[in-house]
Amino acid sequence: MRAAQFLAIIGRGSKGSNALENTEDRAGATSEQQDNVINTVNSLDPYGPSWQLVPGNVAAGTVYAQVPTSGTGDLAFTRASTATRTDASGNIVNVASGVGRIHYRNADGSLSSTGRLLLEPQRTNSIRNSTMVGAVAGSPGTLPTNWSVNNLFGLTQTIGTIGTESGLSYIDFRFNGIANASGSLEIRSEAPTQIAALNSQVWTNSTYVKLVANPSPANSIGIGIYERNSVGTALTFGQQTITPTTSIARFTFTRTLVGGATVAFVQPSITFNLTTGATYDFTIRIAAPQMELGATATTFIPTTTAAVTRVLDAFVLDGLQSNGILSNTGLTWYTKFSKRIGTGADAYPRLEDAASNNVIGFSTTANTLQSSVRTAGGSFDNTNILLSYTGQFVKACFTLSGTTLKVFVNGSLVLTTTAPTSSIYTRLRSLAVIDKDASIEDSFILKTPLSDSEAIQRTTL
Amino acid sequence: MTWKKYEFTATAWKTLSATIQEKNEEGTYWGPAVLAVVELGKLCKAYGTDAEGNEICTSRSTRLSVDILWTGDVLPNFAQYEVSPAPGTEAHQFAGMAWPNE
Numbered sequence A: 001m002r003a004a005q006f007l008a009i010i011g012r013g014s015k016g017s018n019a020l021e022n023t024e025d026r027a028g029a030t031s032e033q034q035d036n037v038i039n040t041v042n043s044l045d046p047y048g049p050s051w052q053l054v055p056g057n058v059a060a061g062t063v064y065a066q067v068p069t070s071g072t073g074d075l076a077f078t079r080a081s082t083a084t085r086t087d088a089s090g091n092i093v094n095v096a097s098g099v100g101r102i103h104y105r106n107a108d109g110s111l112s113s114t115g116r117l118l119l120e121p122q123r124t125n126s127i128r129n130s131t132m133v134g135a136v137a138g139s140p141g142t143l144p145t146n147w148s149v150n151n152l153f154g155l156t157q158t159i160g161t162i163g164t165e166s167g168l169s170y171i172d173f174r175f176n177g178i179a180n181a182s183g184s185l186e187i188r189s190e191a192p193t194q195i196a197a198l199n200s201q202v203w204t205n206s207t208y209v210k211l212v213a214n215p216s217p218a219n220s221i222g223i224g225i226y227e228r229n230s231v232g233t234a235l236t237f238g239q240q241t242i243t244p245t246t247s248i249a250r251f252t253f254t255r256t257l258v259g260g261a262t263v264a265f266v267q268p269s270i271t272f273n274l275t276t277g278a279t280y281d282f283t284i285r286i287a288a289p290q291m292e293l294g295a296t297a298t299t300f301i302p303t304t305t306a307a308v309t310r311v312l313d314a315f316v317l318d319g320l321q322s323n324g325i326l327s328n329t330g331l332t333w334y335t336k337f338s339k340r341i342g343t344g345a346d347a348y349p350r351l352e353d354a355a356s357n358n359v360i361g362f363s364t365t366a367n368t369l370q371s372s373v374r375t376a377g378g379s380f381d382n383t384n385i386l387l388s389y390t391g392q393f394v395k396a397c398f399t400l401s402g403t404t405l406k407v408f409v410n411g412s413l414v415l416t417t418t419a420p421t422s423s424i425y426t427r428l429r430s431l432a433v434i435d436k437d438a439s440i441e442d443s444f445i446l447k448t449p450l451s452d453s454e455a456i457q458r459t460t461l
Numbered sequence B: 001m002t003w004k005k006y007e008f009t010a011t012a013w014k015t016l017s018a019t020i021q022e023k024n025e026e027g028t029y030w031g032p033a034v035l036a037v038v039e040l041g042k043l044c045k046a047y048g049t050d051a052e053g054n055e056i057c058t059s060r061s062t063r064l065s066v067d068i069l070w071t072g073d074v075l076p077n078f079a080q081y082e083v084s085p086a087p088g089t090e091a092h093q094f095a096g097m098a099w100p101n102e
Helices: A002-014 A452-459 B010-019 B076-081
Strands: A051-053 A057-059 A075-078 A083-086 A092-095 A101-105 A111-119 A123-125 A148-150 A156-165 A168-178 A183-188 A202-216 A220-228 A234-242 A249-256 A265-274 A279-293 A307-310 A314-317 A331-339 A350-352 A359-364 A369-374 A381-386 A394-401 A404-409 A412-418 A427-429 A438-446 B002-008 B021-024 B027-030 B034-041 B044-049 B055-060 B064-070 B092-094
Touching (some): A202 A265, A265 A279, A307 B034, A331 A359, A331 A452, A404 A452, B010 B021, B027 B034
Antiparallel strands (some): A148 A183, A183 A265, A220 A265, A350 A359, A369 A381, A394 A404, B021 B027, B034 B064
């Protein structure tokens, strides 16, 4: 009865109503909840969650929880730099230092109808000028400072509009004429000996691209990375073909450097394959180039004259026991989230004690979602719970009854194991060391374990 | 928080970086004394142009450049490696901050 009552209450929020049901007035919050649904859970309901977060209301240093309304369930949020996010309209907007980001972009680049709390690792955009500073329209026009166009092969270069689309500074390049040789015309957004690198590092080149006009297209378009030695000589190069359209979209290329011990620099490039004697006329829009050390492209980091670092996102919610969010009566911890796949530590938060000796959480390997449980300072027990995971959103929950821990993912009970009782977990936090981003769409804690059927119902996609 | 720029020898950085790192089951991470550390590598000190007119580096520093965002007080043993490039010439910035940030 009580579980059914709770599920009925919670269910209203999870079904996707477009109504804004802001159940509390939290002074100082910046409302970002226009498209989110806040579950109308009465915090006084003894069968409701003791903590609930539908990320949407944020202020400097705080991500507001819906339950409890006293503030004792709010996340203490830190990020020691500004950052960018995608708003509900698809625009890239700046976010002040220390403010959580409610992000409306899915991992595949598509726009999301729901805002999620984005947690990213520290990253540096090593391209000094990603906002087209110094560009002047004309033929050939003036390139953005530090940029170059290589191998025109007889084509005429015209710099067209320099403007802003979806919050991103862009530049339009037109190349037209008859190619006098075969090869790749290239746009390079950084000098050959600027971005220091070492062999075996993993770098990601990303940029937004749009075809503005394409009456006589290039044979193919690619995005690539040069590996160069200390005097700028190209050691090797890798790229992948991209297919831009008339809508601006982000393309990425990740490369593990293989040039050997003399690799000293990397350089991003966009290539246009041409054939001698052929006629070409295409105009391409380029925005927000980013070159970062890491296996994924993270949110855009604007630069003007120097490389720029966005510091990592982190949060902690302390006092789970003292504030009545958890007790010794068991627990349910539900979250709808996505995590970046691949190696390295995750941003995904976990329940733990103050010394991190007892932990319940998730992790990922290359393409597998795992539960991660630690007891009394022992080794982490990582168990595969979802194979062939590609970073999509999942609904997952832990239920803990006594020392019996059950893990539910996307409507299935996937693991039954043991863990310390619920009275030991005192905080919820994201990790201090992260290599991969994660997003949280909604989460709640109950001071009682849902039954298996209830947990399955709740986690069914 | 305080933003400082440094140039270390490889040996000095290995020694000093260990003093601001902590280690647990998550791995090795920057401890509470710092908010962020950015290792920039050996920066270019002088530029020229190649045959195609591209800007290339003609002289690289022998030292490792590192930017540190200190949480509070700066550890005194880092001071001897501190550098202070003129505003506008810095190779690296933290998002939303102007150099110098003091």
